[in-house]
Amino acid sequence: MIMDVEAVETSTSVVEIGKIMGEKEIGSVVVTQNGDAVGIICERDMLDKVIAVDARPGELTAEDIMEEPLTTVEPGENLLDAIRLMVQNHIGHLPVVKNGNLAGILTVQDVLKATPEILETLPAREERKGATKELSGEGVCEICGEVRSSLVEYNGKWICRECQDFLTG
Structure with a gap:
């Protein structure tokens, strides 16, 4: 700051x-x-x-x-x-x-x-490919905190598609 x-x-x-x-x-x-x-x-x-x-x-x-x-x-x-x-x-x-x-x-x-320090904590791009599960119904994204109609499980967290796209490029 x-x-x-x-x-x-x-x-x-x-x-x-x-x-x-x-x-x-x-x-x-x-x-x-x-x-x-x-x-x-x-x-x-x-x-x-x-x-x-x-x-x-x-x-x-x-x-x-x-x-x-x-x-x-x-x-x-x-x-x-x-x-x-x-x-x-x-x-x-x-x-x-x-x-x-x-x-x-x-x-x-x-x-x-x-950001460079934050990015160092993320898994390599190869490890980030694809979600393993999808959750239907409303839920809260564990990255941005927004309520979304569908979430995907990504590296053990339930996240929205926008955050998934950001993480996977």
Whole structure:
């Protein structure tokens, strides 16, 4: 995770947020209110909620375009669980909060940096070919945590077809 997180107040103008993100070369800022993290603004929010709708950024504040409620994890969270949370919530920036205080942020780029180490724990491609059993009816994928209508057994875990495709390439 990145420990030096850029935070802005809910009243910060979108123009100022754009300047901060550009100058610091970052893809998100956490929005705070009275010291508590309450939302997040990512590059996508700037595109979708300002540029794409031809809004006037000088008239908007962080509170107007932030994503809320804020999805967070604790510093001791398992990396794979944090990745699952990011996938399930379709987010690329996951604030890390300790005792209510912002401690850092985990980004997709951080995950990609750790990917070589994660991939080393996976079995060789030859070992990953084909599922041995299929489960009909709803179940929860043990990789992504999504509820799916069918699962396959793969290396002793029940997983969805999307995760199987990812693992087997």
